[in-house]
Amino acid sequence: MHPRFAKPLDTLPAPLKAALLPMLEPEQGGEFNARFTPEQVATLKAATGLEDRALRLALLPLAAACSVAPISKFFVGAIACGLSGSWYFGANMEFAGQGLFHSVHAEQSAISNAWLGGETGISEITVNYTPCGHCRQFMNELSTAKILKVSLPDDLSALQSFLPHSFGPADLDITDALMSPQAHDELALESEDPLWQAALAAARQSYAPYSQGYAAVALQFADGRLFCGRYAENAAFNPSLPPMQMACAHAVLNGEDLATIRRAVLLESKNGQISQRDSAQSTLKALGSVELEYQAV
Ligand SMILES: [Zn+2]
Numbered sequence: 001m002h003p004r005f006a007k008p009l010d011t012l013p014a015p016l017k018a019a020l021l022p023m024l025e026p027e028q029g030g031e032f033n034a035r036f037t038p039e040q041v042a043t044l045k046a047a048t049g050l051e052d053r054a055l056r057l058a059l060l061p062l063a064a065a066c067s068v069a070p071i072s073k074f075f076v077g078a079i080a081c082g083l084s085g086s087w088y089f090g091a092n093m094e095f096a097g098q099g100l101f102h103s104v105h106a107e108q109s110a111i112s113n114a115w116l117g118g119e120t121g122i123s124e125i126t127v128n129y130t131p132c133g134h135c136r137q138f139m140n141e142l143s144t145a146k147i148l149k150v151s152l153p154d155d156l157s158a159l160q161s162f163l164p165h166s167f168g169p170a171d172l173d174i175t176d177a178l179m180s181p182q183a184h185d186e187l188a189l190e191s192e193d194p195l196w197q198a199a200l201a202a203a204r205q206s207y208a209p210y211s212q213g214y215a216a217v218a219l220q221f222a223d224g225r226l227f228c229g230r231y232a233e234n235a236a237f238n239p240s241l242p243p244m245q246m247a248c249a250h251a252v253l254n255g256e257d258l259a260t261i262r263r264a265v266l267l268e269s270k271n272g273q274i275s276q277r278d279s280a281q282s283t284l285k286a287l288g289s290v291e292l293e294y295q296a297v
Helices: 003-010 014-024 038-048 052-064 106-116 133-139 194-204 243-253 277-286
Strands: 077-082 087-091 122-127 149-152 155-158 215-221 226-230 261-268 292-296
Touching: 003 014, 003 052, 014 038, 014 052, 038 052, 052 077, 052 087, 052 106, 052 122, 052 149, 077 106, 087 106, 087 243, 106 122, 106 133, 106 226, 106 243, 194 215, 194 226, 194 261, 215 243, 226 243, 243 261, 243 277, 261 277, 277 292
Parallel strands: 122 149, 261 292
Antiparallel strands: 077 087, 077 122, 149 155, 215 226, 215 261
């Protein structure tokens, strides 16, 4: 089990702790992937007698334990409920010494985890603090923005009640939505390299209706594992989540240490109105690691 879970686990009721332990220590070895299948959720509910919302609130300290917040020391955890019935952890991530715009919010992290896990929408998101304006706007881009519920320790409300007079994709005549299936198969690359192949697959599924700058990052770590991030664009532009940020956040959720990145590749469309190259390079530089490998296709 990753050491970050030891302390919060000790604060949980004994039946929940006992039922969780085997999930945090997969039998086949390896790391807990920050997700719970519908079967695992059913196991946890049976063991604790807790209903869905109460169980997610009880699990929040574990999600928050995945936070990397060297600047704010404000540890946010989130759990997104995918339409498939799986649950996905998320946590905020900051980059020490770098501009705050590099940060990833817990809600963005959980939603990325769900999207990368194959979900096409989320029904509810549970967070230990009220979502900031940036996250409200980010979530207003989702395929399920109109039905999404936000669950807080002391409140359960529709996302739309947090966003009176909202601005969203429809205001820019966009009918597409974040987490709806994407297939930008015009992106092509002749390479047998698994890292580039992973980046290509992720870029084809990226969401960039405003700039057409379809892009993805793939990271390879010292233990051989690969993690991708897809670009997730937003109608209000600034809340867009760059692919490097998503890849880093996803790797950290899966127990990786960003100091052990061995390779980082960025693949993007050469026909987009924007490029992620400088932004991704500067994030990578903040980690003091490798040079960014780059291809526009
Ligand atoms: Zn936020």
